[in-house]
Amino acid sequence: MSGILFLEQTLNSLQFGLMLFLLAAGLTLVFGIMDMINLAHGSLYMIGAYLMATLAEATGSFWVALPLALVATALVGAALEVSLLRRLYERDHLTQVLATFAVILIANEVVRMIWGNQSLMLNPPAGLTGPVTLPGGMQYASYRLLIIGVGAAVAVCLYLLVTRTRMGMLVRAGASNREMAVAMGVNIRRLFTIVFALGAALCALAGAMLGPILAVQVGMGENILILAFVVIVIGGIGSIRGAFVGALLVGLVDTMGRALLPIAFAKLFSPPVASNLGPSVSSILIYVLMAAVLFLRPQGLFPARG
Amino acid sequence: MLSLRDLSKSFGGVVAVDRVTLEVRAGEVHALIGPNGAGKTTLIHQVSGSLPADTGQILFEERDITRLAAHERVRAGLARSYQVTSLFRRFSVLDNLALAVQARSGSSFSFWRPLAAERALFDEARDIAARINLTRVDIPAASLSHGEQRALEVGLALATRPKLVLLDEPMAGMGLEESKRMIDLVRRVRESVTVLLVEHDMDAVFRLADRISVMVNGRLIATGAPEAIRRNEEVRRAYLGDELAA
Amino acid sequence: MRILLVALVAAAFPWAMHALGQDFYTSFATRVLIYAMAAASLNLVLGYGGMVSFGHAAFFGAGAYIVAILAAEGITSLWIAWPVAVAVAALAALVIGAISLRTRGVYFIMITLAFAQMMYYVFVSLKAYGGDDGLSLPGRSSIGLGVSLSNDFVWYYIVLALLALVLFLLHRLLHARFGRVIEAIRENETRATAIGYPVYRYQLLCFVISGAVAGLAGALIVNQTSYAGPTLLHWVQSGTLMIMVILGGVGRFWGGPIGAAVLLVLEEVFSASPLLGPYALHWQLPVGLILLAVVLFAPQGLAGALAKRSQ
Numbered sequence: 001m002s003g004i005l006f007l008e009q010t011l012n013s014l015q016f017g018l019m020l021f022l023l024a025a026g027l028t029l030v031f032g033i034m035d036m037i038n039l040a041h042g043s044l045y046m047i048g049a050y051l052m053a054t055l056a057e058a059t060g061s062f063w064v065a066l067p068l069a070l071v072a073t074a075l076v077g078a079a080l081e082v083s084l085l086r087r088l089y090e091r092d093h094l095t096q097v098l099a100t101f102a103v104i105l106i107a108n109e110v111v112r113m114i115w116g117n118q119s120l121m122l123n124p125p126a127g128l129t130g131p132v133t134l135p136g137g138m139q140y141a142s143y144r145l146l147i148i149g150v151g152a153a154v155a156v157c158l159y160l161l162v163t164r165t166r167m168g169m170l171v172r173a174g175a176s177n178r179e180m181a182v183a184m185g186v187n188i189r190r191l192f193t194i195v196f197a198l199g200a201a202l203c204a205l206a207g208a209m210l211g212p213i214l215a216v217q218v219g220m221g222e223n224i225l226i227l228a229f230v231v232i233v234i235g236g237i238g239s240i241r242g243a244f245v246g247a248l249l250v251g252l253v254d255t256m257g258r259a260l261l262p263i264a265f266a267k268l269f270s271p272p273v274a275s276n277l278g279p280s281v282s283s284i285l286i287y288v289l290m291a292a293v294l295f296l297r298p299q300g301l302f303p304a305r306g
Numbered sequence: 307m308l309s310l311r312d313l314s315k316s317f318g319g320v321v322a323v324d325r326v327t328l329e330v331r332a333g334e335v336h337a338l339i340g341p342n343g344a345g346k347t348t349l350i351h352q353v354s355g356s357l358p359a360d361t362g363q364i365l366f367e368e369r370d371i372t373r374l375a376a377h378e379r380v381r382a383g384l385a386r387s388y389q390v391t392s393l394f395r396r397f398s399v400l401d402n403l404a405l406a407v408q409a410r411s412g413s414s415f416s417f418w419r420p421l422a423a424e425r426a427l428f429d430e431a432r433d434i435a436a437r438i439n440l441t442r443v444d445i446p447a448a449s450l451s452h453g454e455q456r457a458l459e460v461g462l463a464l465a466t467r468p469k470l471v472l473l474d475e476p477m478a479g480m481g482l483e484e485s486k487r488m489i490d491l492v493r494r495v496r497e498s499v500t501v502l503l504v505e506h507d508m509d510a511v512f513r514l515a516d517r518i519s520v521m522v523n524g525r526l527i528a529t530g531a532p533e534a535i536r537r538n539e540e541v542r543r544a545y546l547g548d549e550l551a552a
Numbered sequence: 553m554r555i556l557l558v559a560l561v562a563a564a565f566p567w568a569m570h571a572l573g574q575d576f577y578t579s580f581a582t583r584v585l586i587y588a589m590a591a592a593s594l595n596l597v598l599g600y601g602g603m604v605s606f607g608h609a610a611f612f613g614a615g616a617y618i619v620a621i622l623a624a625e626g627i628t629s630l631w632i633a634w635p636v637a638v639a640v641a642a643l644a645a646l647v648i649g650a651i652s653l654r655t656r657g658v659y660f661i662m663i664t665l666a667f668a669q670m671m672y673y674v675f676v677s678l679k680a681y682g683g684d685d686g687l688s689l690p691g692r693s694s695i696g697l698g699v700s701l702s703n704d705f706v707w708y709y710i711v712l713a714l715l716a717l718v719l720f721l722l723h724r725l726l727h728a729r730f731g732r733v734i735e736a737i738r739e740n741e742t743r744a745t746a747i748g749y750p751v752y753r754y755q756l757l758c759f760v761i762s763g764a765v766a767g768l769a770g771a772l773i774v775n776q777t778s779y780a781g782p783t784l785l786h787w788v789q790s791g792t793l794m795i796m797v798i799l800g801g802v803g804r805f806w807g808g809p810i811g812a813a814v815l816l817v818l819e820e821v822f823s824a825s826p827l828l829g830p831y832a833l834h835w836q837l838p839v840g841l842i843l844l845a846v847v848l849f850a851p852q853g854l855a856g857a858l859a860k861r862s863q
Contacts, residue, residue, distance in 0.1 A: 287670045295651070375750070
């Protein structure tokens with residue numbers, strides 16, 4: 001396989017992985033600190049994308065719409081947490097799964113009612129619609145480079161937030177031992193709401209950035225949600241670092257698998273077999289990866305909990 | 307009957323059980339005492355099979371059970387009770403005991419015959435309930451008083467007809483009256499079963515034990531008859547202090 | 553006594569509908585019966601066994617696909633197709649259960665979900681059998697004996713008989729030694745091990761039985777709708793089955809059937825009702841709200857509420 005193709009797929013992996021990280025980070029924090037399985041996380045991603053599309057249309061500018069969409073989704077997230085989700089923290093996982101599943105149904109329908117069934121258009125910012133020539137002569141979509149840049153920047157900011165700020169310390173304490181954090185007088189309720197809102201904003205960012213590439217439609221949340229769960233299981237629940245490594249790993253395995261496997265299979269098997277096997281095996285690769293991690297290291301790669 | 311040889315267990319950098327070698331003779335009540343965090347419960351976990359040993363051997367009736375699965379050890383005659391009450395809370399007392407009897411009487415891969423029809427099972431469960439002085443057998447285990455729950459804890463272990471029973475702080479959280487009843491119960495139990503007793507209640511220990519072993523910081527520092535232990539300098543310093551002035 | 557009443561109503565239903573000229577409802581009722589079976593199978597492993605399996609749709613969908621695939625290959629006799637569907641579903645449950653049951657808690661949920669997704673992608677990739685679009689079933693399985701299952705009347709009774717048989721067998725199983733052990737494991741797994749039960753083996757067998765019954769329900773659903781598509785295996789379908797179980801009452805014997813009936817009736821009422829008018833398309837919204845309400849305020853489900861009333 002050519003070097004250019006390889007480089008392109010590597011960049012795609014990075015792009016996909018970093019966006020997955022945005023989703024996984026919020027999810028793993030909520031799971032790690034509040035011990036809550038939140039299936040509605042994907043719905044926040046969807047809402048973020050929809051709000052972004054609408055605001056971009058209304059304001060005519062990608063860059064003006066983006067912060068607005070982030071704030072709006074964060075508010076939706078906070079409202080959701082305060083009104084409903086905080087009742088679920090003490091409940092068992094099954095209850096949380098069912099309740100947040102109900103939220104998915106409700107969110108999907110509300111979005112359908114407001115925006116209809118058609119998918120929305122979301123355009124990349126002006127000036128970034130074309131390819132860029134990288135050193136070495138390769139062409140790569142400039143927008144995708146932006147995604148990589150934004151993703152990396154957010155990752156760094158999150159890292160600094162979690163390791164260098166007081167709030168970050170509280171978050172880490174809460175993730176590794178909630179009772180102890182409460183016993184030390186941390187205002188848990190406010191911390192939870194903030195963490196949740198932050199997670200929602202990250203979802204919105206992922207949704208807004210991926211909107212131009214993937215379709216903005218009802219149900220987009222469900223597909224990516226399951227990948228985010230795979231990421232946090234692999235990375236270790238409650239760990240941002242784990243979410244980062246896990247997301248890059250999943251992004252890599254998935255993207256490379258989809259690109260390389262059909263080629264490899266075509267060399268090994270006959271064309272009809274290869275064309276059938278290739279896509280299906282690549283799809284299940286990340287699940288095989290997750291099953292393997294669960295088997296060998298059930299706590300994930302970087303467990304946050306003691 | 308039970309032989310622990312060089313048994314060790316570490317968690318990360320912390321050594322919880324440090325090369326413990328211990329013998330429990332058939333028919334005796336052997337008490338294991340020591341300060342909190344000495345590793346007693348970790349030791350019990352290793353013997354019962356809930357935790358794998360890092361190094362060392364566990365021999366039960368000459369048989370090496372170090373790698374044997376927990377439920378198999380129960381089948382072999384090694385039962386335990388828990389320090390933190392662990393019952394089938396929503397099941398009735400009778401059902402709790404019947405479950406344990408059921409486990410050792412035939413296969414439970416039985417899908418057709420109604421359990422209610424097995425009188426023998428429930429009769430035996432009633433017998434055990436009587437032996438542990440529980441009269442109200444049809445109420446849920448969760449509704450029992452603390453003392454009664456602790457008795458049921460022991461009862462569940464007994465129902466498996468063990469040869470040796472590991473009692474992990476049976477007197478935990480008990481007042482004077484309840485403790486006396488538990489001491490009586492253990493006395494009755496030891497008539498047919500060998501007992502390894504982990505306890506903090508020194509009164510009970512000195513009344514019940516034939517021999518005592520003392521664990522401090524994961525190590526076994528003394529084993530012997532109660533009087534010898536009482537007078538042992540190292541033990542007094544590490545654990546007993548001035549409590550037990552003869 | 554109540555069971556007899558329910559049985560009478562169920563038996564008389566198609567005649568009543570025919571008399572009223574509403575044959576469509578017989579078909580709808582058949583669908584309810586099939587989902588009742590699927591939900592009951594999930595209730596076994598989830599309600600009684602305490603295993604939160606988020607991949608149950610995999611067995612349901614596999615059963616459906618096997619029947620459709622066999623039909624595409626020329627095998628339409630239900631005496632062959634249905635047992636094979638059940639066997640394949642049971643085998644899938646054995647493999648998935650054997651691996652998943654090594655984990656606990658949320659990891660178990662996640663890994664069952666992952667396996668279900670794997671099966672989803674496997675079936676989507678079968679281009680020869682419809683791929684993304686799924687596979688249609690040209691006609692109902694043939695039973696021989698001179699009877700045709702294409703007759704909705706006959707079909708209803710076949711399904712009813714199978715459901716009754718399954719429920720009867722489940723009832724026996726739950727009241728036998730096996731059922732008691734499964735519930736004990738759900739109550740306190742550590743203690744169950746400590747009194748000598750090989751917990752893993754019991755859970756695995758429970759999982760396999762549950763998967764097999766789901767496979768049977770799948771074989772029935774493909775006959776009912778004449779179509780086997782990948783969405784049958786999607787995790788959202790697993791969620792739907794879970795909703796049924798919780799609505800009906802998790803761990804209660806009639807929880808599965810009641811939940812299936814309630815959810816499907818609600819779906820029908822909301823989507824066809826003049827009440828909602830133009831909003832009828834959004835029937836999932838009131839369903840979601842009801843589910844939320846049940847989860848938060850009535851976790852014992854409807855069967856639980858009924859039981860409390862009769863106390």
